[in-house]
Amino acid sequence: MRRELLILIAAVILALLPRFISTYWVGLMTQALIFGAFAMGLDLLVGYTGLLSLGHAAFFGLAGYGAALAITRWSLDPWLAAGLGIGLSVLVALAYAPLAVRLGGLALLTVTLAFGQVVWGLATRWTTFTGGENGVPGVSRPVLPISSLDIADPIIYYWFSLFWIVLLVFLISRFAHSPVGLSLLGVRDSETRMLALGYNVHRRKVTAFVVAAAVGAVCGILSTYFNKFVGPGSLDWRLSAQMLLSVVIGGPGSLWGPFVAGSGLFIIRTQLVGETQRWVMVLGFLYIITVLVLPGGLASIPVRIRNRRISTLPSGTFDSTGGEGGDV
Amino acid sequence: MNIQFRNARTACRTLGLTAGLILSACQPAQPEATAAPPAATEAPAPADTEEAMVETEEPMPTAVKIGVLNPTTGGLAFFGELSNQGIQLYFDNNRIESVDVELVYADTAGDPQQALDQARRLVEQEEVDFLMGLVNSAVVVPLAQFADEAQVPLLTVIAGAQAPLGPNSSPYVFRSAMANGQQDRPLGWYTASELGLTQGATAAWDFLVGEERAGSFAEMFTDTGGTILTEQKPPLGTTDYGPYLSQIDPSAIEVVYAFFAGPGAISFLQQMGEFGLSPDIQVVASGYFTAGVLGAMGGSAEGLVQAAQYTTVLDTPENKTFLELYEAQIGGEPSVYVEEGYLGAEVAARAIESLGGDLSDIQAFLDALAGLDFDGPSGPIRFDKNGQSVRNVYITRVVVGEDGTVQHEVIYVIEDVTLDWTPE
Numbered sequence: 036m037r038r039e040l041l042i043l044i045a046a047v048i049l050a051l052l053p054r055f056i057s058t059y060w061v062g063l064m065t066q067a068l069i070f071g072a073f074a075m076g077l078d079l080l081v082g083y084t085g086l087l088s089l090g091h092a093a094f095f096g097l098a099g100y101g102a103a104l105a106i107t108r109w110s111l112d113p114w115l116a117a118g119l120g121i122g123l124s125v126l127v128a129l130a131y132a133p134l135a136v137r138l139g140g141l142a143l144l145t146v147t148l149a150f151g152q153v154v155w156g157l158a159t160r161w162t163t164f165t166g167g168e169n170g171v172p173g174v175s176r177p178v179l180p181i182s183s184l185d186i187a188d189p190i191i192y193y194w195f196s197l198f199w200i201v202l203l204v205f206l207i208s209r210f211a212h213s214p215v216g217l218s219l220l221g222v223r224d225s226e227t228r229m230l231a232l233g234y235n236v237h238r239r240k241v242t243a244f245v246v247a248a249a250v251g252a253v254c255g256i257l258s259t260y261f262n263k264f265v266g267p268g269s270l271d272w273r274l275s276a277q278m279l280l281s282v283v284i285g286g287p288g289s290l291w292g293p294f295v296a297g298s299g300l301f302i303i304r305t306q307l308v309g310e311t312q313r314w315v316m317v318l319g320f321l322y323i324i325t326v327l328v329l330p331g332g333l334a335s336i337p338v339r340i341r342n343r344r345i346s347t348l349p350s351g352t353f354d355s356t357g358g359e360g361g362d363v
Numbered sequence: 364m365n366i367q368f369r370n371a372r373t374a375c376r377t378l379g380l381t382a383g384l385i386l387s388a389c390q391p392a393q394p395e396a397t398a399a400p401p402a403a404t405e406a407p408a409p410a411d412t413e414e415a416m417v418e419t420e421e422p423m424p425t426a427v428k429i430g431v432l433n434p435t436t437g438g439l440a441f442f443g444e445l446s447n448q449g450i451q452l453y454f455d456n457n458r459i460e461s462v463d464v465e466l467v468y469a470d471t472a473g474d475p476q477q478a479l480d481q482a483r484r485l486v487e488q489e490e491v492d493f494l495m496g497l498v499n500s501a502v503v504v505p506l507a508q509f510a511d512e513a514q515v516p517l518l519t520v521i522a523g524a525q526a527p528l529g530p531n532s533s534p535y536v537f538r539s540a541m542a543n544g545q546q547d548r549p550l551g552w553y554t555a556s557e558l559g560l561t562q563g564a565t566a567a568w569d570f571l572v573g574e575e576r577a578g579s580f581a582e583m584f585t586d587t588g589g590t591i592l593t594e595q596k597p598p599l600g601t602t603d604y605g606p607y608l609s610q611i612d613p614s615a616i617e618v619v620y621a622f623f624a625g626p627g628a629i630s631f632l633q634q635m636g637e638f639g640l641s642p643d644i645q646v647v648a649s650g651y652f653t654a655g656v657l658g659a660m661g662g663s664a665e666g667l668v669q670a671a672q673y674t675t676v677l678d679t680p681e682n683k684t685f686l687e688l689y690e691a692q693i694g695g696e697p698s699v700y701v702e703e704g705y706l707g708a709e710v711a712a713r714a715i716e717s718l719g720g721d722l723s724d725i726q727a728f729l730d731a732l733a734g735l736d737f738d739g740p741s742g743p744i745r746f747d748k749n750g751q752s753v754r755n756v757y758i759t760r761v762v763v764g765e766d767g768t769v770q771h772e773v774i775y776v777i778e779d780v781t782l783d784w785t786p787e
Contacts, residue, residue: 059487066480159570168501168571169526170475172508263512264505266475273474305480308470309489315436 038208046201053190063305065193065261067298069254072200074281074297075207075290076250081279082287083211084243085223086136089275090147091251093154096270098124098252099259100158103171108164113177113260120259121252128248129241136240148272155270170266174259196257203253204294210246211290219243220288284325286332295333424463425720429711430485431468432478432496432506433520439473442498442700445655446521448693449704450495456688459712462720467491471502478502479509486515492722493518495707500524500543500572510535516728520707521700523650525575525782528751535725537732537750539707541672542782543572544579546649549756549777550620550670551583552786554647557775558668560618561589564611566604566631567622569596576622576649584620587786592616602630608638618645621652628652632663642666655698657761657769664769667761673702673741674759674771685740706739713737747781756780 049068053061073095080086101120105111111119135146158165165171176186184191210216221229222239229236259265268274281300285292303321307314329335431450433443447468454464467489471478478497485491493516497503500522507527510517511534519527519538523545527536555561565581567573573596581591592615595607601623611619619640623631628648635641641663649670657664675686675696685705689697714731715722722728736745742755758775777784 057487059483062483062487063480162571162574166504167574169504169524170501172504262476262479262505264475264479264508266501266505268474268476268501271474305477305484308477308481309467309484312435312468312470314470 038212039205042201042205042208046197049197050194053193058189061189061193062261063302065189065196066258067301068196068200069257069261070278070281070301071294071296071298072203073251073254074278074285074293075204076247076254077278078282078285078287078290078293079207079211079216079219079250080243080247081282082289082293083216083219083223084240086139086240086243087141087144087279088147088244088247089144089272089279090149090151091247091278092270092272092274093151094124094128094248094251095255095258095274096158096265096267097127097154098255099265099269100165100171102256103174103259103265104165106174107171113175117177117256117260120256121249124252124255125245125249128245132241132244132248133237136237136244148275151270151272151275155267155272158267158270168267170264170268172264174263174265176260176263192261196261199253199257203250207246207250207290215239215242223288280322284322284332286329286334289332289334292332292334424461426463426465427459427715427720427722428465428467428489428491430482430489430491430494430496431466432471432481432485432494432502433468434473434498435468435470437472437474439498442521443471443473443496445698445700446496446498446704446707449697449701449706450520450708451704452688452692452701453705453708453712455692457709457712459716459720462715464712464715471497473499473502475502475505479505482506482509486513491515493711493728495711496520497522503527507533507536514725516725516732518707518711518732521703523575524571528749528782532749534729534750537710537729537746537752539710539744539752540703541650541754541756541780542751543575545751545754545780545782545784546670546672546756547576547580547620547622548583548784549780549786550647550649550668550758551580551585551589552587553670553758553775553777554618554620554645554668555584555587555589556786558618558645558647560645562615562617563589563591563620564593564595564616564618565591565620565622566595566597566607566611567620568599568601568627570599573599573622577620580620580649583785600627602627604631604634605638608634608640611638611640611644613640613643616644618647621646621648622650623648624651624654625656629656629659629663632660632667636663651699653761653771654700657771660761661769662763662767664761665763668774669759669761669771671699671757671759671771672754673699673706674757674773676759676771676773677740677742677757679738679740679742681738681742682740702740706741706744709737709739710735710744743778749782751782753779753781 077091080088098120101123102116105116105119106113131150138146159167179186186192218234219239222236226236281297282293285296307317433446434440435443469481469485495518497519498521503519503522503524504526517536519540521540523540523543525542528538563584565577567577593610595610597607621631647668652669713735717731718727733746744752744754747753756777757773759771760774761769762772763769
């Protein structure tokens, strides 16, 4: 109940935000929220289940490409196209996950990376269908059922994205705290014990993989409609890496941490480019500092504050890294 | 635990300080260019004192803000930096009367998504009057769409992707650079007709630009009576061409069209020699083949025929001015990327000047761009109705001097080349 209330409060604050910020920042926030939700979904796989993936941009981009091609090539309605794109992503994830999650650790990292590159290669090389490096421009946004709301307006599109993202966050949170979600933590902590307890570990892993892919797919659709364009960049392994980094910096397993990190890093990155030519270096230092100072990620901040307050108590009582700060 | 915390906080403070220092040290390498304000007017004529007072006041210069989008990080940083250098060189040395030009640089990193984000930042936050730059073709299509929707003029300076400047192109998009194929079509005709070589092969990196360029060459080459016997498509960035060169049969093929750049172009020519293909097989190339690497190619480039939009050996006053400016400010011989940046800046500056710096009417600015017709360092330039530049193509041959220096030599000039150029 407390969680739902927090999500609701955050949603209301975010919904009122456009009253106080410029149009540019509304656009920036729209994208920040999209990347935040994407990182949050990935956290279900990385932080919750303990499976590292460097290929989830593939599902982000696949959905975007699916929708964009359906709209531009077959003039499908954007609503239907979105469903098609997400469906495509989920189907591919369903087919690939059972194979991929047999592996763990670095091997999984490698096969997900390889998979991502295959999809990327398809998008860049199948020029006649996907437009190659040019990508797919001219993607139209869906028409809202309420005719007075024009989705071309940045603020309306912000609210449109916010609606879906709040829904996503709510669903992710419900899923994470459901028996299935909690059993994922079990898989992460001790696979053998979960097996001994009679859980189908393989199926749990597949579930986590596909759910993360589905969240990525929805974000991919929102991003494609925002840009009215999709290109190979949305399938790039660098996007996967950026999301993985957001999970690490946010605090794996905390869900809200990766969301904040995913959003924040996007904003910092975009604004930093305008401040200095050496933005890559500054960003790198930022990562290193965060990891050094906050090994548990952003999510460990509340735990640290709490720990400090009661640090007069005998040490060892509290978890100093606070990997799951948000859920304590 | 307490100690741990103290450590962490000290570490935080130290690192924060370090980061601050780094940040302050990381000021943009290129200072924001601001053309000097116009000099104070001369002493007033002895007339009505009040009127004279008004006259002596400096007229407020109109401010023009240009967003320059080029990659300065990532694999294309080298080309982006050179292009920026050219733009800066022009505005540093050419003042537009009573106009303050401010350049705001942003890094695309060669990535369409980041290019879009930065274009939005420049237009919506920095409130630039128009955008220019763009090195790689992949960012052109999304940015052309953005420019069209945001109604912001976009001047493409290097990237040549054909897509955004077709018949249905946006009125907001202009390109001072030549499009992919605009040099390759004349080269195809020249090779088959003037050089008389009709049995050909193409070898181009397997990506959009290579496809458009080699495709255009092949089209005109076959139209002029040539035959393409094999098309080789090594992946982008290849430097080992062994498997591809073995497909080229020296007994059947007379000419190879090559589209590579940088180290890839150097090793292609060297391996042509190692495979015993040159000098029997003529190599023809276009655009950026020798840009910045002619010296490194050395003798292996001898006899190379190239269709170029610019070469430093052009003997025109405009080129002389450009070379002198470059020599004075940077030194050495400019690469074609610098020249293209410089040319783009001149295009922008001339359009701004014709409006007296008042860019409030976007349509007037677009009309001014469309109406341009002047001689730049690379010769005459004007725009067709789609906003694509129409320029000269110089067919050059690489000659090796007695002292071993390698140099281009212009052997043929094709004037007024449009994107759909055909021989008369």
